Amino acid sequence: MIYQSVYRRAPFLWCRLHSTYVRKMRYLFELKEDDGICRQAQNSGTFYLFHNLSPFLKKVGSRYLAPQISVAEMKSMLGKFKQNEQMIEDSVLIGCSDEFMAYFALDLGSLEKSVIESELKGSFTELRKAFFQLDGKDAPLLSSAQALLRWHDTHQYCSKTGQPTQKNLAGSKRICHTNGIIYYPQMSPVVITLVSDGSRCLLARQVSFPKGMYSALAGFCDVGETLEETVRREVAEEVGLEVESLWYSASQHWPFPNSSLMIACHAMVQPQQTKISVNKLELEAAGWFSLEEIMEALGREPKPLKQEDGSFSLWLPPKWAIAHQLIQEWVKLQASTPA
Numbered sequence: 001m002i003y004q005s006v007y008r009r010a011p012f013l014w015c016r017l018h019s020t021y022v023r024k025m026r027y028l029f030e031l032k033e034d035d036g037i038c039r040q041a042q043n044s045g046t047f048y049l050f051h052n053l054s055p056f057l058k059k060v061g062s063r064y065l066a067p068q069i070s071v072a073e074m075k076s077m078l079g080k081f082k083q084n085e086q087m088i089e090d091s092v093l094i095g096c097s098d099e100f101m102a103y104f105a106l107d108l109g110s111l112e113k114s115v116i117e118s119e120l121k122g123s124f125t126e127l128r129k130a131f132f133q134l135d136g137k138d139a140p141l142l143s144s145a146q147a148l149l150r151w152h153d154t155h156q157y158c159s160k161t162g163q164p165t166q167k168n169l170a171g172s173k174r175i176c177h178t179n180g181i182i183y184y185p186q187m188s189p190v191v192i193t194l195v196s197d198g199s200r201c202l203l204a205r206q207v208s209f210p211k212g213m214y215s216a217l218a219g220f221c222d223v224g225e226t227l228e229e230t231v232r233r234e235v236a237e238e239v240g241l242e243v244e245s246l247w248y249s250a251s252q253h254w255p256f257p258n259s260s261l262m263i264a265c266h267a268m269v270q271p272q273q274t275k276i277s278v279n280k281l282e283l284e285a286a287g288w289f290s291l292e293e294i295m296e297a298l299g300r301e302p303k304p305l306k307q308e309d310g311s312f313s314l315w316l317p318p319k320w321a322i323a324h325q326l327i328q329e330w331v332k333l334q335a336s337t338p339a
């Protein structure tokens with residue numbers, strides 16, 4: 001590869017030619033492709049720890065922080081557990097800093113959880129519990145780290161030969177050395193759609209949602225479908241409406257239930273065809289909400305709020321969730337659209 005040789009022979013020239021972002025992406029590519037370079041990076045990198053897929057976190061007030069553990073701390077801890085330092089090679093690459101310090105994630109599920117917790121003064125916390133209280137970059141980083149660790153944990157054997165597969169050092173693939181099949185981490189595409197009739201938006205809730213929380217309609221893509229077809233099918237399936245037009249907004253990796261790529265869209269239905277018929281196999285309830293109702297809910301804390309009559313006030317997914325971003329965009333659109 002040309003850039004690698006240029007990088008190694010003339011790093012100063014290479015730095016002048018490319019932005020930090022480009023250099024980071026090229027460096028990460030190199031780590032995924034070359035086990036030797038990745039091993040060096042592991043020996044100077046930092047680690048996010050997990051225990052049976054729960055990230056190691058420290059709680060500061062109501063917020064959670066994900067500490068980065070240095071390689072020296074890792075080695076000293078493994079020493080205390082009488083574990084071989086080679087365990088570090090089980091980690092997976094999840095990113096790097098602007099200074100080219102590589103970040104790895106390692107699941108220590110085979111070690112005693114409480115001992116690590118008291119050694120490092122924090123706790124392994126279920127991601128679902130901590131996700132919305134995580135700081136800045138930590139939520140997306142831990143979300144992709146957990147997804148990658150889960151994928152490795154559940155793909156240790158070749159589905160063709162039944163033989164064990166080996167991960168490359170970065171963890172960007174697994175290989176069956178018996179027949180050469182390469183397996184790459186999987187994620188499921190999911191569309192999430194905020195339907196509008198021009199003045200109201202449609203929100204729905206599943207039985208499993210916390211009381212009072214409503215979100216946009218979501219659904220997994222079927223094999224062979226385009227995103228547009230999934231949007232139209234899901235809206236028809238879940239609320240019995242026909243989408244007239246739709247447009248893409250943004251996307252997000254989502255760690256629940258496994259590893260999903262959430263693809264967020266806005267959709268319009270005709271103002272005269274808005275009668276909802278809820279598919280009770282999928283949803284508990286769905287309804288149209290006015291701008292005022294949405295604005296009021298956006299002003300509320302994202303948590304259940306019981307009213308005097310025993311019902312729960314409408315509240316919306318927190319700001320990390322792409323559903324929240326879709327709702328905010330819809331609000332802006334209402335403000336800029338003449339009545």
Ligand SMILES: NC(=O)C1=CN([C@@H]2O[C@H](COP(=O)(O)OP(=O)(O)OC[C@H]3O[C@@H](n4cnc5c(N)ncnc54)[C@H](O)[C@@H]3O)[C@@H](O)[C@H]2O)C=CC1
Nearest residue numbers: 188190192215218219220254256257262317321322323324
């Ligand atoms: N980030 C966000 O703002 C939001 C994310 N979501 C996520 O979207 C996801 C999909 O939404 P749902 O309404 O539950 O989907 P859905 O409407 O497609 O129904 C779920 C059902 O689809 C089937 N299914 C098909 N392919 C599947 C796959 N690859 N993995 C798992 N199940 C599959 C299963 O039978 C499952 O019970 C949920 O996991 C949820 O966590 C949902 C709302 C907001």
Ligand SMILES: [Mg+2]
Nearest residue numbers: 217218219282
């Ligand atoms: Mg759904």
